[in-house]
Amino acid sequence: MAYLSQRPLELNELLRAVAAPERGGVSSFVGLVRDHHGGRPVRGLAYSAYEPMAEAVCGEIIAEAESRWPVRVALQHRLGELTIGEVAVAIAVAGNHRDEAFAACRYVIEELKRRVPIWKRETYADGTVEWVEEGRAKSEERSGSSVS
Amino acid sequence: MAYLSQRPLELNELLRAVAAPERGGVSSFVGLVRDHHGGRPVRGLAYSAYEPMAEAVCGEIIAEAESRWPVRVALQHRLGELTIGEVAVAIAVAGNHRDEAFAACRYVIEELKRRVPIWKRETYADGTVEWVEEGRAKSEERSGSSVS
């Protein structure tokens, strides 16, 4: 399974990938495109990646989680243009017990954010476009002439 | 929305119920019927409830989570006969940030297990039927004459 996808993500597919008769608890996380960021209305965004490295690091993170806890992990991150409400990232972790499933799911999303080379370019309602860096937005270009 | 359901549960319905343009993180939990319990192969199980109280307590737990964290919570628990791999309980929690979503999701499943009057009757591969009590199984009746 490729971890990066240009197509819309379906959490159900990830759930099916990790479910098994001996695993009773599945913790999952879905990140959705929000309609605002830093108080500004967002129209949409685009994700891009250093793809070979992103695929490799996703695989490493999953291997780490699966060796640290007795779980099965599935993960996908969307690339390309997304609109409000679309799924940016989906993670499903199945384990025999919920403690392990929750802990591993949390580990995977934190490590993904910290280590996977993916970038986000937001388009705001006013047409401004910015690269988002760890919660901040770095101004890249401003449309129009009215810079307040 | 009723919190108890005789019909198969669909996590996607719960995700749709909590998703909103301003909420970017959704933590969910699904409990599935496992094929074993205490080392014994399970064939299937039945959930029953003290329904009016179970509905009321589910509502209380959700209200507690939604007042403690800025999240929206959806929850359903299955009743009736279930086979291996079916969804017993599904929880979806959407928040602006994942910290809140994970914390509230965990709170809801823990409180549900602790406080909602639901009971589980497992049928094992050998035909034995037992009421499960907090991880233990209390022998209720044994089929056949060979009690080892």
Added chain:
Amino acid sequence: MPAVPSAPPVIRIQLFARYAELLGATQLELPANGINNVRDVLERLRALPGGAAIGAATLVAVNLRQAKPDAPVSPSDEVAVLPPLAGG
């Protein structure tokens, strides 16, 4: 108002899961006389055939809420005796 003769008051008890099987009923009526609180309900049930497995610390709900041993119980209350929970 003068008292009208009527059937002696009862406490209606709902039973679930293993306790319903042990006592052979999902609903019981106990004479209200002598039952003042949750502890009294459990004592009375434990004295019934099959009732010995109902522990003194068993969960009891009064009007859909868990109730402590000395919570009052009267004939108008909805009383339920809950085996150890196993949802989720």
Added chain:
Amino acid sequence: MPAVPSAPPVIRIQLFARYAELLGATQLELPANGINNVRDVLERLRALPGGAAIGAATLVAVNLRQAKPDAPVSPSDEVAVLPPLAGG
């Protein structure tokens, strides 16, 4: 074997996101001469037009793995300069 005259060796650098926009390219070739490690790569990039925004602590990947400032770099390596990550 006698050395055969050839093009001088280069380090190929991949650029992404904001850094690609700042430097106006998604791929650059830097003369390998004088580049021994990751720190040298960053210094060379920072001297280019538009390169000033690339901090000295910028993430660099060598052969798909994050590399420290004194990690060695040679012409056969795949080198990538990574703006602050924003996945998830």
